[in-house]
Amino acid sequence: MLFNSFAFLFAYLPIVLAGYFLLDRLAAAGGASASWRRLAPAAWLALASLFFYAWWDVRYLPLLLASVCLNYGAGRLIGARAGAARKRVLAAALALNLGLLAYYKYANFFIDSVNAVAIAAGADAASLPWHGLDIILPIGISFFTFTQIAFLVDCYRGEVREYRFLHYVLFVSYFPHLIAGPVLHHRDMMPQFADPANAHPRAANFAIGLSIFTIGLAKKVLIADNLSPLAIPVFAAGAQPTLIEAWIGVLAYTFQLYFDFSGYSDMAIGLSRLFGVKLPLNFNSPYKAANIADFWRRWHMTLSRFLRDYLYIPLGGSRHGEAMRYRNLMLTMLLGGLWHGAGWTFVIWGGLHGLYLVLQQAWRRAFGAARVYRWLRWWPMWWSSLLTFLAVMLAWVFFRAPDVATAWDIAGALVGGNGVSLPRGLASHAASLAQWGLHPAFGGIRWIELAGPGLPVLLAAMLLAFKAPNTQEIFFLYEPAIERIFQPAGRWAFSWRPTRRWSVGFAALFIACIFGMNRVTEFLYFQF
Secondary structure, three states, X not given: OOOOOHHXXXXXXXXXXXXXXXXXXXXXXXXXXXXXXXHHHHHHHHHHHHHHHHHHOHHHHHHHHHHHHHHHXXXXXXXXXXXXXXXXXXXXXXXXXXXXXXXXXXXXXHHHHHHHHHHHOOOOHHHOOOOOOOOOOOOOHHHHHHHHHHHHHHHHHOOOOOOOHHHHHHHHHOHHHHOOOOOOOHHHHHHHHOOHHHHOOOHHHHHHHHHHHHHHHHHHHHHHHHHHHHHOOOOOOOOOOOHHHHHHHHHHHHHHHHHHHHHHHXXXXXXXXXXXXXXXXXXXXXXXXXOHHHHHHHOOHHHHHHHHHHHHHHHOOOOOOHHHHHHHHHHXXXXXXXXXXXXXXXXXXXHHHHHHHHHHHHHHHHHOHHHHHHHHHHOOHHHHHHHHHHHHHHHHHHHHOOOHHHHHHHHHHOOOOOOOOOOHHHHHHHHHHHOOOOOOOOOOOOOOOOOOOHHHHHHHHHHHHHHOOOHHHHHXXXXXXXXXXXXXXXXXXXXXXXXXXXXXXXXHHHHHHHHHOOOOOOOHHHHO
Protein backbone atom coordinates (compact mmCIF):
# COMPACT_ATOMS: atom_id res chain seq x y z
CA MET A 1 0.00 0.00 0.00
CA LEU A 2 1.55 3.25 -1.17
CA PHE A 3 1.03 6.72 0.29
CA ASN A 4 0.23 7.86 -3.25
CA SER A 5 -2.47 5.23 -3.86
CA PHE A 6 -6.24 5.61 -3.72
CA ALA A 7 -6.54 2.67 -1.31
CA PHE A 8 -4.34 4.46 1.20
CA LEU A 9 -5.77 7.95 0.78
CA PHE A 10 -9.46 7.09 0.77
CA ALA A 11 -9.68 3.87 2.79
CA TYR A 12 -6.74 3.04 5.07
CA LEU A 13 -5.90 6.53 6.33
CA PRO A 14 -9.48 7.65 7.15
CA ILE A 15 -10.23 4.38 8.96
CA VAL A 16 -7.01 4.51 11.02
CA LEU A 17 -7.54 8.17 11.94
CA ALA A 18 -11.17 7.59 12.93
CA GLY A 19 -10.31 4.58 15.08
CA TYR A 20 -7.41 6.38 16.75
CA PHE A 21 -9.45 9.35 17.92
CA LEU A 22 -12.65 7.38 18.53
CA LEU A 23 -10.96 5.00 20.95
CA ASP A 24 -9.74 7.91 23.04
CA ARG A 25 -13.22 9.47 23.01
CA LEU A 26 -14.93 6.21 24.00
CA ALA A 27 -12.47 5.58 26.81
CA ALA A 28 -13.04 9.08 28.18
CA ALA A 29 -16.83 8.85 27.90
CA GLY A 30 -16.92 5.45 29.54
CA GLY A 31 -14.86 6.53 32.51
CA ALA A 32 -12.05 4.17 31.63
CA SER A 33 -8.88 4.16 33.66
CA ALA A 34 -6.02 6.44 32.76
CA SER A 35 -3.98 3.39 31.74
CA TRP A 36 -6.63 2.25 29.28
CA ARG A 37 -6.99 5.72 27.80
CA ARG A 38 -3.24 5.89 27.32
CA LEU A 39 -2.90 2.46 25.74
CA ALA A 40 -5.99 2.03 23.57
CA PRO A 41 -5.12 4.56 20.82
CA ALA A 42 -1.50 3.39 20.77
CA ALA A 43 -2.61 -0.25 20.51
CA TRP A 44 -4.89 0.61 17.60
CA LEU A 45 -2.09 2.48 15.83
CA ALA A 46 0.33 -0.42 16.38
CA LEU A 47 -2.16 -2.93 14.94
CA ALA A 48 -2.83 -0.62 11.98
CA SER A 49 0.92 -0.32 11.37
CA LEU A 50 1.37 -4.10 11.41
CA PHE A 51 -1.53 -4.42 8.98
CA PHE A 52 0.15 -1.82 6.75
CA TYR A 53 3.35 -3.89 6.71
CA ALA A 54 1.49 -7.15 6.12
CA TRP A 55 -0.27 -5.60 3.13
CA TRP A 56 3.03 -5.76 1.25
CA ASP A 57 3.78 -9.40 2.00
CA VAL A 58 2.15 -11.11 4.96
CA ARG A 59 4.88 -13.77 4.94
CA TYR A 60 7.34 -11.28 6.45
CA LEU A 61 5.08 -10.06 9.24
CA PRO A 62 6.34 -12.86 11.59
CA LEU A 63 9.90 -11.76 10.77
CA LEU A 64 9.14 -8.18 11.83
CA LEU A 65 7.36 -9.33 15.01
CA ALA A 66 10.18 -11.72 15.91
CA SER A 67 12.73 -8.94 15.41
CA VAL A 68 10.70 -6.59 17.63
CA CYS A 69 10.26 -9.14 20.42
CA LEU A 70 13.88 -10.31 20.43
CA ASN A 71 15.33 -6.81 20.42
CA TYR A 72 12.99 -5.57 23.13
CA GLY A 73 13.88 -8.58 25.26
CA ALA A 74 17.58 -8.05 24.58
CA GLY A 75 17.28 -4.41 25.57
CA ARG A 76 15.62 -5.29 28.86
CA LEU A 77 18.26 -7.96 29.46
CA ILE A 78 21.09 -5.52 28.80
CA GLY A 79 19.55 -3.10 31.28
CA ALA A 80 19.32 -5.82 33.93
CA ARG A 81 22.88 -7.07 33.54
CA ALA A 82 26.19 -5.56 34.62
CA GLY A 83 29.78 -5.66 33.46
CA ALA A 84 30.85 -8.22 30.89
CA ALA A 85 27.45 -9.87 30.81
CA ARG A 86 25.89 -6.70 29.35
CA LYS A 87 28.54 -6.62 26.64
CA ARG A 88 27.93 -10.27 25.74
CA VAL A 89 24.19 -9.73 25.42
CA LEU A 90 24.76 -6.63 23.28
CA ALA A 91 27.22 -8.48 21.03
CA ALA A 92 24.81 -11.38 20.57
CA ALA A 93 21.87 -9.08 19.80
CA LEU A 94 23.90 -7.02 17.32
CA ALA A 95 25.17 -10.18 15.64
CA LEU A 96 21.60 -11.44 15.30
CA ASN A 97 20.41 -8.18 13.73
CA LEU A 98 23.34 -7.84 11.38
CA GLY A 99 23.21 -11.54 10.49
CA LEU A 100 19.55 -11.24 9.56
CA LEU A 101 20.28 -8.18 7.43
CA ALA A 102 23.30 -9.89 5.86
CA TYR A 103 21.30 -12.97 4.88
CA TYR A 104 18.38 -11.19 3.27
CA LYS A 105 20.27 -8.31 1.71
CA TYR A 106 23.84 -9.43 1.07
CA ALA A 107 23.90 -13.22 0.71
CA ASN A 108 23.44 -13.20 -3.07
CA PHE A 109 25.83 -10.27 -3.43
CA PHE A 110 28.51 -12.27 -1.62
CA ILE A 111 27.83 -15.40 -3.70
CA ASP A 112 27.89 -13.47 -6.99
CA SER A 113 31.13 -11.71 -6.03
CA VAL A 114 32.86 -15.00 -5.12
CA ASN A 115 31.65 -16.63 -8.32
CA ALA A 116 32.84 -13.66 -10.39
CA VAL A 117 36.32 -13.96 -8.89
CA ALA A 118 36.34 -17.71 -9.53
CA ILE A 119 35.32 -17.25 -13.18
CA ALA A 120 37.96 -14.54 -13.62
CA ALA A 121 40.52 -17.02 -12.28
CA GLY A 122 39.54 -19.55 -14.96
CA ALA A 123 36.91 -21.68 -13.20
CA ASP A 124 34.13 -23.29 -15.21
CA ALA A 125 30.74 -21.67 -14.62
CA ALA A 126 29.09 -25.10 -14.31
CA SER A 127 31.45 -26.12 -11.50
CA LEU A 128 30.94 -23.11 -9.24
CA PRO A 129 30.43 -24.21 -5.63
CA TRP A 130 27.64 -21.75 -4.79
CA HIS A 131 24.56 -20.65 -6.61
CA GLY A 132 22.22 -17.73 -6.00
CA LEU A 133 19.58 -18.12 -3.31
CA ASP A 134 15.88 -17.54 -3.88
CA ILE A 135 15.56 -14.59 -1.47
CA ILE A 136 12.99 -11.81 -1.54
CA LEU A 137 14.20 -8.74 0.37
CA PRO A 138 11.73 -7.88 3.18
CA ILE A 139 10.64 -4.32 2.61
CA GLY A 140 11.94 -1.82 5.15
CA ILE A 141 14.39 -4.27 6.76
CA SER A 142 17.27 -1.78 6.64
CA PHE A 143 15.24 0.89 8.43
CA PHE A 144 13.76 -1.24 11.22
CA THR A 145 17.12 -2.99 11.76
CA PHE A 146 19.07 0.26 12.16
CA THR A 147 16.37 1.70 14.40
CA GLN A 148 16.66 -1.24 16.76
CA ILE A 149 20.46 -1.32 16.69
CA ALA A 150 20.43 2.26 18.00
CA PHE A 151 18.02 1.18 20.74
CA LEU A 152 20.30 -1.69 21.82
CA VAL A 153 23.43 0.47 21.88
CA ASP A 154 21.64 3.11 23.95
CA CYS A 155 20.47 0.39 26.36
CA TYR A 156 24.11 -0.59 26.80
CA ARG A 157 25.08 3.04 27.39
CA GLY A 158 22.36 3.40 30.02
CA GLU A 159 20.47 6.03 28.00
CA VAL A 160 17.15 4.17 27.73
CA ARG A 161 14.29 4.67 30.16
CA GLU A 162 11.69 2.02 30.96
CA TYR A 163 9.29 1.73 28.04
CA ARG A 164 6.17 -0.34 27.61
CA PHE A 165 6.36 -3.16 25.11
CA LEU A 166 3.36 -1.72 23.24
CA HIS A 167 5.10 1.61 22.71
CA TYR A 168 8.22 -0.19 21.51
CA VAL A 169 6.19 -2.17 18.96
CA LEU A 170 4.67 1.07 17.73
CA PHE A 171 8.06 2.79 17.64
CA VAL A 172 9.52 0.13 15.33
CA SER A 173 6.47 -0.56 13.16
CA TYR A 174 5.00 2.98 12.96
CA PHE A 175 3.63 3.01 9.43
CA PRO A 176 4.61 6.57 8.33
CA HIS A 177 8.32 5.72 8.64
CA LEU A 178 8.50 1.91 8.51
CA ILE A 179 9.13 1.43 4.80
CA ALA A 180 11.55 4.22 3.88
CA GLY A 181 12.31 6.29 6.96
CA PRO A 182 13.11 8.76 8.40
CA VAL A 183 15.38 6.74 10.70
CA LEU A 184 13.79 7.27 14.11
CA HIS A 185 15.34 7.43 17.56
CA HIS A 186 13.54 6.06 20.61
CA ARG A 187 14.42 9.11 22.69
CA ASP A 188 12.43 11.36 20.36
CA MET A 189 9.50 9.08 19.58
CA MET A 190 8.49 6.77 22.43
CA PRO A 191 7.59 9.55 24.90
CA GLN A 192 5.24 10.92 22.23
CA PHE A 193 3.55 7.54 21.84
CA ALA A 194 3.11 7.37 25.61
CA ASP A 195 1.51 10.83 25.82
CA PRO A 196 -2.31 10.44 25.88
CA ALA A 197 -2.79 14.08 24.86
CA ASN A 198 -1.68 13.19 21.31
CA ALA A 199 -4.87 11.15 20.85
CA HIS A 200 -6.97 14.32 21.00
CA PRO A 201 -7.75 15.71 17.52
CA ARG A 202 -6.46 19.24 16.99
CA ALA A 203 -7.24 21.52 14.10
CA ALA A 204 -3.65 22.84 14.03
CA ASN A 205 -2.26 19.32 13.61
CA PHE A 206 -4.65 18.62 10.75
CA ALA A 207 -3.90 21.94 9.05
CA ILE A 208 -0.14 21.55 9.06
CA GLY A 209 -0.20 17.77 8.61
CA LEU A 210 -2.39 17.84 5.51
CA SER A 211 -0.43 20.77 4.06
CA ILE A 212 2.95 19.07 4.45
CA PHE A 213 1.51 15.79 3.15
CA THR A 214 0.15 17.57 0.06
CA ILE A 215 3.54 19.16 -0.64
CA GLY A 216 5.17 15.73 -0.42
CA LEU A 217 2.52 14.16 -2.63
CA ALA A 218 3.06 16.88 -5.24
CA LYS A 219 6.83 16.29 -5.17
CA LYS A 220 6.26 12.62 -5.88
CA VAL A 221 3.36 12.68 -8.35
CA LEU A 222 3.90 15.92 -10.25
CA ILE A 223 7.70 16.09 -10.30
CA ALA A 224 9.53 12.83 -9.55
CA ASP A 225 7.24 10.54 -11.55
CA ASN A 226 7.43 12.84 -14.58
CA LEU A 227 11.23 12.82 -14.50
CA SER A 228 11.46 9.04 -14.52
CA PRO A 229 10.94 8.65 -18.32
CA LEU A 230 13.96 10.88 -18.93
CA ALA A 231 16.24 8.84 -16.68
CA ILE A 232 15.24 5.22 -17.37
CA PRO A 233 16.54 4.91 -20.97
CA VAL A 234 19.92 6.46 -20.14
CA PHE A 235 20.58 4.05 -17.26
CA ALA A 236 19.54 0.94 -19.19
CA ALA A 237 22.39 -1.54 -19.65
CA GLY A 238 24.08 -1.01 -23.00
CA ALA A 239 22.23 2.26 -23.74
CA GLN A 240 25.43 4.18 -24.65
CA PRO A 241 23.87 7.64 -24.43
CA THR A 242 25.40 10.58 -26.23
CA LEU A 243 26.51 13.79 -24.55
CA ILE A 244 23.19 15.62 -24.35
CA GLU A 245 21.24 12.45 -23.63
CA ALA A 246 23.57 11.60 -20.75
CA TRP A 247 23.35 15.07 -19.20
CA ILE A 248 19.56 15.18 -19.42
CA GLY A 249 19.21 11.63 -18.09
CA VAL A 250 21.63 12.10 -15.18
CA LEU A 251 20.11 15.45 -14.23
CA ALA A 252 16.66 13.90 -14.43
CA TYR A 253 17.63 11.11 -12.04
CA THR A 254 19.43 13.55 -9.73
CA PHE A 255 16.25 15.54 -9.24
CA GLN A 256 13.92 12.54 -9.45
CA LEU A 257 15.68 10.95 -6.48
CA TYR A 258 15.60 14.18 -4.50
CA PHE A 259 11.92 14.93 -5.05
CA ASP A 260 10.93 11.28 -4.67
CA PHE A 261 12.65 10.75 -1.32
CA SER A 262 12.08 14.27 -0.04
CA GLY A 263 8.43 13.85 -1.02
CA TYR A 264 8.19 10.59 0.93
CA SER A 265 9.76 12.20 3.99
CA ASP A 266 7.34 15.16 3.80
CA MET A 267 4.41 12.79 3.45
CA ALA A 268 5.61 10.78 6.46
CA ILE A 269 5.97 13.95 8.57
CA GLY A 270 2.54 15.20 7.49
CA LEU A 271 0.82 11.86 8.13
CA SER A 272 2.39 11.54 11.55
CA ARG A 273 1.35 15.07 12.48
CA LEU A 274 -2.30 14.04 11.91
CA PHE A 275 -1.84 11.68 14.86
CA GLY A 276 -0.20 14.37 16.99
CA VAL A 277 3.25 12.78 16.62
CA LYS A 278 6.21 14.81 15.31
CA LEU A 279 8.78 13.08 13.13
CA PRO A 280 12.28 14.51 12.60
CA LEU A 281 13.16 16.53 9.53
CA ASN A 282 15.08 14.64 6.89
CA PHE A 283 15.97 17.23 4.22
CA ASN A 284 17.18 20.80 4.26
CA SER A 285 17.77 21.82 0.62
CA PRO A 286 20.82 19.54 0.14
CA TYR A 287 21.56 20.75 -3.40
CA LYS A 288 22.18 24.22 -1.98
CA ALA A 289 25.08 22.86 0.08
CA ALA A 290 28.34 24.81 -0.08
CA ASN A 291 30.55 21.72 0.41
CA ILE A 292 30.23 17.96 0.74
CA ALA A 293 30.12 17.99 4.56
CA ASP A 294 27.31 20.52 4.35
CA PHE A 295 25.55 18.24 1.86
CA TRP A 296 25.53 15.39 4.39
CA ARG A 297 24.18 17.71 7.06
CA ARG A 298 21.26 18.41 4.71
CA TRP A 299 20.66 15.11 2.84
CA HIS A 300 18.86 12.23 4.62
CA MET A 301 19.63 13.94 7.92
CA THR A 302 18.38 11.11 10.15
CA LEU A 303 20.66 8.57 8.43
CA SER A 304 23.58 11.00 8.68
CA ARG A 305 22.97 11.31 12.40
CA PHE A 306 22.83 7.53 12.79
CA LEU A 307 26.08 7.00 10.86
CA ARG A 308 27.77 9.71 12.93
CA ASP A 309 26.56 8.56 16.36
CA TYR A 310 26.68 4.78 15.91
CA LEU A 311 29.48 4.24 13.41
CA TYR A 312 31.84 7.19 12.89
CA ILE A 313 32.20 8.17 16.56
CA PRO A 314 32.50 4.56 17.86
CA LEU A 315 35.22 3.98 15.25
CA GLY A 316 37.14 6.81 16.89
CA GLY A 317 35.90 9.83 14.96
CA SER A 318 38.62 12.48 14.82
CA ARG A 319 40.10 11.71 18.24
CA HIS A 320 43.24 9.85 17.11
CA GLY A 321 44.82 12.04 14.47
CA GLU A 322 44.13 12.95 10.88
CA ALA A 323 45.04 9.58 9.36
CA MET A 324 42.56 7.76 11.60
CA ARG A 325 39.98 10.43 10.91
CA TYR A 326 40.27 9.87 7.17
CA ARG A 327 40.09 6.12 7.67
CA ASN A 328 36.94 6.47 9.77
CA LEU A 329 35.33 8.75 7.21
CA MET A 330 36.02 6.26 4.42
CA LEU A 331 34.78 3.27 6.44
CA THR A 332 31.62 5.13 7.46
CA MET A 333 30.74 6.11 3.91
CA LEU A 334 31.63 2.71 2.45
CA LEU A 335 29.35 1.00 4.97
CA GLY A 336 26.73 3.68 4.34
CA GLY A 337 26.92 2.82 0.65
CA LEU A 338 26.48 -0.89 1.39
CA TRP A 339 23.49 -0.07 3.61
CA HIS A 340 21.77 1.40 0.56
CA GLY A 341 22.21 -1.66 -1.58
CA ALA A 342 24.07 -4.92 -2.14
CA GLY A 343 26.19 -4.12 -5.16
CA TRP A 344 29.57 -2.76 -6.17
CA THR A 345 27.91 0.34 -7.58
CA PHE A 346 26.78 1.26 -4.07
CA VAL A 347 30.25 0.56 -2.68
CA ILE A 348 31.73 2.92 -5.28
CA TRP A 349 29.07 5.52 -4.48
CA GLY A 350 29.94 5.37 -0.78
CA GLY A 351 33.66 5.40 -1.59
CA LEU A 352 33.27 8.51 -3.73
CA HIS A 353 31.52 10.36 -0.91
CA GLY A 354 34.17 9.17 1.53
CA LEU A 355 36.85 10.46 -0.84
CA TYR A 356 35.03 13.78 -1.18
CA LEU A 357 34.92 14.18 2.61
CA VAL A 358 38.57 13.23 3.03
CA LEU A 359 39.66 15.71 0.34
CA GLN A 360 37.61 18.48 1.91
CA GLN A 361 39.04 17.84 5.37
CA ALA A 362 42.59 17.57 4.01
CA TRP A 363 42.18 20.84 2.09
CA ARG A 364 40.94 22.65 5.18
CA ARG A 365 43.79 21.25 7.25
CA ALA A 366 46.43 22.06 4.65
CA PHE A 367 45.46 25.69 4.24
CA GLY A 368 43.88 26.40 7.62
CA ALA A 369 40.37 27.59 8.34
CA ALA A 370 41.41 31.27 8.47
CA ARG A 371 43.08 31.21 5.04
CA VAL A 372 40.20 29.23 3.57
CA TYR A 373 37.84 31.87 4.89
CA ARG A 374 39.90 34.64 3.28
CA TRP A 375 39.83 32.80 -0.04
CA LEU A 376 36.08 32.36 0.20
CA ARG A 377 35.70 36.14 0.52
CA TRP A 378 36.55 36.49 -3.17
CA TRP A 379 35.48 32.99 -4.27
CA PRO A 380 31.79 33.24 -5.29
CA MET A 381 29.69 31.01 -3.08
CA TRP A 382 27.81 29.59 -6.05
CA TRP A 383 31.08 28.16 -7.39
CA SER A 384 31.43 26.00 -4.28
CA SER A 385 27.79 24.96 -4.45
CA LEU A 386 28.11 24.13 -8.16
CA LEU A 387 31.25 22.05 -7.59
CA THR A 388 29.54 20.19 -4.74
CA PHE A 389 26.45 19.57 -6.85
CA LEU A 390 28.49 18.20 -9.77
CA ALA A 391 30.41 15.88 -7.44
CA VAL A 392 27.14 14.61 -5.94
CA MET A 393 25.62 14.19 -9.41
CA LEU A 394 28.60 12.12 -10.58
CA ALA A 395 28.21 9.84 -7.57
CA TRP A 396 24.49 9.39 -8.36
CA VAL A 397 25.52 7.81 -11.68
CA PHE A 398 26.98 4.84 -9.79
CA PHE A 399 24.10 4.87 -7.30
CA ARG A 400 21.53 4.42 -10.11
CA ALA A 401 23.38 2.35 -12.73
CA PRO A 402 22.59 -1.39 -12.86
CA ASP A 403 26.28 -2.31 -12.99
CA VAL A 404 29.72 -0.73 -12.88
CA ALA A 405 30.30 -0.99 -16.64
CA THR A 406 27.12 0.96 -17.38
CA ALA A 407 28.05 3.57 -14.79
CA TRP A 408 31.48 4.12 -16.36
CA ASP A 409 29.90 4.36 -19.80
CA ILE A 410 27.46 7.04 -18.62
CA ALA A 411 30.25 8.91 -16.81
CA GLY A 412 32.25 8.90 -20.05
CA ALA A 413 29.20 10.04 -22.01
CA LEU A 414 28.96 13.13 -19.78
CA VAL A 415 32.22 14.35 -21.36
CA GLY A 416 31.32 13.27 -24.89
CA GLY A 417 32.76 9.77 -24.87
CA ASN A 418 29.83 8.41 -26.91
CA GLY A 419 29.54 11.36 -29.29
CA VAL A 420 26.98 14.13 -29.53
CA SER A 421 23.52 14.18 -31.06
CA LEU A 422 21.03 17.03 -31.17
CA PRO A 423 17.28 17.40 -31.66
CA ARG A 424 15.83 17.27 -35.16
CA GLY A 425 15.06 20.98 -35.06
CA LEU A 426 18.79 21.75 -35.34
CA ALA A 427 19.38 19.47 -38.31
CA SER A 428 19.37 22.43 -40.72
CA HIS A 429 22.40 23.83 -38.88
CA ALA A 430 24.36 20.58 -39.14
CA ALA A 431 27.05 21.97 -41.44
CA SER A 432 27.89 24.95 -39.25
CA LEU A 433 27.78 22.89 -36.05
CA ALA A 434 30.05 20.27 -37.58
CA GLN A 435 32.74 22.92 -37.89
CA TRP A 436 32.86 23.00 -34.09
CA GLY A 437 33.53 19.30 -33.90
CA LEU A 438 30.01 18.18 -33.09
CA HIS A 439 28.60 14.88 -34.31
CA PRO A 440 27.87 15.21 -38.08
CA ALA A 441 24.80 12.92 -38.06
CA PHE A 442 22.04 14.68 -36.18
CA GLY A 443 19.52 11.89 -36.05
CA GLY A 444 17.77 13.40 -33.07
CA ILE A 445 17.64 12.43 -29.45
CA ARG A 446 16.38 8.88 -29.55
CA TRP A 447 14.17 8.79 -26.50
CA ILE A 448 13.12 12.37 -25.68
CA GLU A 449 9.97 13.99 -26.95
CA LEU A 450 10.80 17.65 -26.48
CA ALA A 451 7.10 18.56 -26.57
CA GLY A 452 6.33 16.28 -23.62
CA PRO A 453 6.35 17.21 -19.91
CA GLY A 454 9.79 15.80 -19.08
CA LEU A 455 12.07 18.73 -19.92
CA PRO A 456 9.76 21.47 -18.54
CA VAL A 457 9.38 19.45 -15.34
CA LEU A 458 13.16 19.06 -15.13
CA LEU A 459 13.66 22.82 -15.45
CA ALA A 460 10.96 23.44 -12.83
CA ALA A 461 12.57 20.89 -10.51
CA MET A 462 15.95 22.62 -10.80
CA LEU A 463 14.43 26.00 -10.00
CA LEU A 464 12.55 24.60 -6.99
CA ALA A 465 15.59 22.77 -5.62
CA PHE A 466 17.99 25.70 -5.99
CA LYS A 467 15.80 28.75 -5.44
CA ALA A 468 12.56 27.87 -3.63
CA PRO A 469 12.25 27.61 0.16
CA ASN A 470 12.04 24.08 1.49
CA THR A 471 9.17 22.65 3.52
CA GLN A 472 10.40 23.66 6.95
CA GLU A 473 11.19 27.16 5.70
CA ILE A 474 7.65 27.47 4.36
CA PHE A 475 6.10 26.51 7.68
CA PHE A 476 8.75 28.05 9.97
CA LEU A 477 8.98 24.80 11.86
CA TYR A 478 10.86 24.53 15.11
CA GLU A 479 10.57 21.29 17.04
CA PRO A 480 12.57 20.80 20.26
CA ALA A 481 12.65 17.02 19.70
CA ILE A 482 14.63 17.39 16.46
CA GLU A 483 16.94 20.21 17.46
CA ARG A 484 19.81 17.73 17.60
CA ILE A 485 19.32 16.91 13.91
CA PHE A 486 18.36 20.22 12.38
CA GLN A 487 20.06 23.16 14.06
CA PRO A 488 18.86 26.48 12.67
CA ALA A 489 20.76 29.64 13.39
CA GLY A 490 17.98 30.89 15.64
CA ARG A 491 15.01 29.46 17.45
CA TRP A 492 12.14 29.26 15.01
CA ALA A 493 8.57 29.72 16.17
CA PHE A 494 5.60 27.95 14.67
CA SER A 495 4.12 31.07 13.10
CA TRP A 496 2.32 29.54 10.10
CA ARG A 497 -1.46 29.80 10.14
CA PRO A 498 -3.86 28.54 7.45
CA THR A 499 -5.81 31.13 5.49
CA ARG A 500 -8.67 30.81 3.03
CA ARG A 501 -6.36 31.47 0.09
CA TRP A 502 -3.89 28.89 1.41
CA SER A 503 -6.67 26.30 1.86
CA VAL A 504 -8.00 26.82 -1.68
CA GLY A 505 -4.50 26.59 -3.11
CA PHE A 506 -3.67 23.37 -1.30
CA ALA A 507 -7.03 21.85 -2.20
CA ALA A 508 -6.29 22.61 -5.87
CA LEU A 509 -2.79 21.13 -5.53
CA PHE A 510 -4.22 17.96 -3.95
CA ILE A 511 -6.79 17.61 -6.75
CA ALA A 512 -4.00 18.04 -9.32
CA CYS A 513 -2.10 15.23 -7.62
CA ILE A 514 -5.18 12.98 -7.67
CA PHE A 515 -5.61 13.50 -11.42
CA GLY A 516 -1.87 12.99 -11.85
CA MET A 517 -1.98 9.56 -10.19
CA ASN A 518 -2.82 7.77 -13.43
CA ARG A 519 0.04 5.38 -12.70
CA VAL A 520 0.92 4.67 -9.08
CA THR A 521 4.66 4.10 -8.67
CA GLU A 522 6.75 2.96 -5.73
CA PHE A 523 9.14 5.28 -3.96
CA LEU A 524 12.78 4.85 -4.96
CA TYR A 525 14.00 4.20 -1.41
CA PHE A 526 11.71 1.17 -1.04
CA GLN A 527 14.46 -0.93 -2.62
CA PHE A 528 16.82 -0.13 0.26
